[in-house]
Amino acid sequence: MVMNETTNDVLRPSDEDALRAELRALSGASAFPVLFGGAVTDGAVRLSGFAGTRSAILRGLTIDFDCGLGGRAVAEQRPEAAPDYFASEHITHDYDLQVAGEGIESLLAVPVVVRGVTRAALYGGLRARRPIGDVMISPVVRASSRLAREIEIRDEVDRRVGLLANAAPRTERSSAESERITESYLTLRELAARVDDEAVAAQLRAVERTLRSLARTAPNENRIALSPREFDVLSHVALGCRNAEIADRLSLSVETVKTYMRNLMAKLEVGSRQEAVFEARKRGLLP
Incomplete structure (x- = not known):
């Protein structure tokens, strides 16, 4: 599902703008120098928001649900971390070229889940191999929860607008x-x-x-x-x-x-x- 694909396209503010706002807020509140994320569209995450990136190599990248760290996080609906991304044996390495191009060595992926459906994903990257513990993960999880709540409210508005259109x-x-x-x-x-x-x-x-x-x-x-x-x-x-x-x-x-x-x-x-x-x-x- 596209985050802002609704019956209320004219009135509804862009959900991707809300995602970018969370990334901007995270850039000053988390230990991750590289932050990015995107909406779920047709069974994949399309990256559209960035903070701290040095290149355009990640822009527009589509992450399939069954590929990479983000795909695993989105599919399992829970945060996933790879302290040594390139040596990880628990994920596929379909996107190694893009991750390496941004200089990322350690990566965190956190899904944005709204009423049991994954709607987006947020990522935090480190340009060094380091453990990723709860203290580092928590701010990104909180941002994910805020974004999920925002999307849920917007969904409710659209539902009510649908009622209005039929009344x-x-x-x-x-x-x-x-x-x-x-x-x-x-x-x-x-x-x-x-x-x-x-x-x-x-x-x-x-x-x-x-x-x-x-x-x-x-x-x-x-x-x-x-x-x-x-x-x-x-x-x-x-x-x-x-x-x-x-x-x-x-x-x-x-x-x-x-x-x-x-x-x-x-x-x-x-x-x-x-x-x-x-x-x-x-x-x-x-x-």
């Missing part, structure tokens, strides 16, 4: 459809608050706003203004959440949630939570 606006929806849309924009908001990459966070917020716009099925004159927090509370009520659960999800006190509910019911001119959800959907405030 044509219309006046009437089933309760199941309404809940799926509500759950989607709430999930996107939570992800936007957690992700470190501002470009991805902005994308998440944009998709969330688009999903929320699906609720606008009633004329403007029939709608009332809700604050962002009132909308959040009302959305969770529509999913059947009780006050304590809403308070926990939104990091509010239960009393604050109750205050929001009183304000909502006053604005909607209703006397219960169920009526508030019904009236909100009627006015086009919820999907």
Whole structure:
């Protein structure tokens, strides 16, 4: 699978840019003077990110799953190290020419695994034969985990965008459809608050706003203004959440949630939570 081959190619930032960013960060936080990596495409790793290299010999190189140290790491989904690369008997030596051309004597390969599927690989190289222990391996493994988490979030965005594409606006929806849309924009908001990459966070917020716009099925004159927090509370009520659960999800006190509910019911001119959800959907405030 190509890392950025999705149904959301226009909006999704390049996953390879995220890989290169991890390599840049590693160049100042690891003991490896040579760092490189690439995405998994059609059963192979294509090298596309580099830090500390002296030549172009590794650029664009494709590593098959059953070849070399990286192929073994990707296939077995675990870090693999070769302290004396050229003397190693545990790997094939299909890429010795390229490794030697970069002056690498010791090599580490770490797979990037997302939900059981290898999506990329990161490499660290030394220009001397040296043992590669846990202290050296750990920063690269952490970078792999961060990249895996980033890709997983982007995959979730694409899944939600796919849902959006199939959810044509219309006046009437089933309760199941309404809940799926509500759950989607709430999930996107939570992800936007957690992700470190501002470009991805902005994308998440944009998709969330688009999903929320699906609720606008009633004329403007029939709608009332809700604050962002009132909308959040009302959305969770529509999913059947009780006050304590809403308070926990939104990091509010239960009393604050109750205050929001009183304000909502006053604005909607209703006397219960169920009526508030019904009236909100009627006015086009919820999907």
